[in-house]
Amino acid sequence: MEKLPQLFDLTGRVAVVTGGAGLLGGEFCRTLMGAGAYTVIADIDEAAAKDTAASLNELQFNKRVRSKETSQRALGIQTDISSKESVQQMVAKTLSVHNRLDILVNGAALDPKFDHQRETNLEEDEQAHRLVDPLSINFEDYPLDLWNQALEVNLTGMFLCCQAAGKQMVEQGRGVIINVSSIYGLVGPDQRIYQKQGEPPQYKPAHYSVTKAGVVGLTSYLATYYAGKGIRVNALTPGGVYNDHDDTFLEAYSARSVMGRMAEKNEMNGALLFLASDASSYMTGGNLVVDGGWTAW
Numbered sequence: 001m002e003k004l005p006q007l008f009d010l011t012g013r014v015a016v017v018t019g020g021a022g023l024l025g026g027e028f029c030r031t032l033m034g035a036g037a038y039t040v041i042a043d044i045d046e047a048a049a050k051d052t053a054a055s056l057n058e059l060q061f062n063k064r065v066r067s068k069e070t071s072q073r074a075l076g077i078q079t080d081i082s083s084k085e086s087v088q089q090m091v092a093k094t095l096s097v098h099n100r101l102d103i104l105v106n107g108a109a110l111d112p113k114f115d116h117q118r119e120t121n122l123e124e125d126e127q128a129h130r131l132v133d134p135l136s137i138n139f140e141d142y143p144l145d146l147w148n149q150a151l152e153v154n155l156t157g158m159f160l161c162c163q164a165a166g167k168q169m170v171e172q173g174r175g176v177i178i179n180v181s182s183i184y185g186l187v188g189p190d191q192r193i194y195q196k197q198g199e200p201p202q203y204k205p206a207h208y209s210v211t212k213a214g215v216v217g218l219t220s221y222l223a224t225y226y227a228g229k230g231i232r233v234n235a236l237t238p239g240g241v242y243n244d245h246d247d248t249f250l251e252a253y254s255a256r257s258v259m260g261r262m263a264e265k266n267e268m269n270g271a272l273l274f275l276a277s278d279a280s281s282y283m284t285g286g287n288l289v290v291d292g293g294w295t296a297w
Helices: 023-034 046-058 084-098 144-172 206-225 247-256 265-276
Strands: 014-018 038-043 074-078 103-106 123-125 130-132 175-180 231-238 287-290
Touching: 014 023, 014 084, 014 144, 023 038, 023 046, 023 103, 023 265, 038 046, 038 084, 046 074, 074 084, 084 144, 103 144, 103 265, 144 175, 144 206, 144 231, 175 206, 175 265, 206 231, 231 265, 265 287
Parallel strands: 014 038, 014 103, 038 074, 103 175, 175 231, 231 287
Antiparallel strands: 123 130
16 A cells, blocks of 8 residues: 555656746645656746746755755746747747656636735726726626636636647656636625725626636546546636735635635645645546635535
């Protein structure tokens, strides 16, 4: 019988994490490296990808994963997942360095936030030449270009990454794909938690729910498509993760959660490692929900 720690051991495996420089992406990379994997941080922000890789390479991981190559276990690559060429170049670079690709974590997505970084959500209205907050637009008036942009990244981008990585995994006869969805891909947003007294209405945009629901559908499709080819495909569905949200939002969100709080950024790591490792060897086409009970009501 295989010992329990060995089930989670990723020593020598190569993992690509899209959106790897983000809040959860960075945590995922750290977790995979801690389990022994070589990690590629694929992010549209080149500086952030390389900075994340440099920070991870400086960490002292468990002795069992240390080697003369330890200082280069993480690699940052600028990647626009909505571009087929960019995705193919990222995979080609990964293969040129590591000669294989064992794990793909599709974490990159456009997700309009209500946290302290909200100002980065502003989009330019090309016709009016002004900045628009997509969180303040009614569904009936939501711009088609913003809708299309979200589909290109959240769904088409994931499709392109699965294509490129899947081709290599088929050749290897082995691979794991983890697609990151959201509770809003399972249930509709509770728009009440985004409202503030005395301020104009705010909404979680429709494209987020639609694309995250599509992630679950794509996961099911790929799991059955790759049946018998040694490739497992599962979804990971997080609930809300705290990122310096204001007290009003935090209180409103927490009241809707069975556990009475938002998740901490490291609380998806156990589920991610489970799906990436042989611990989940009999799981494919599944959706692992880590939401503090949000969808249990």
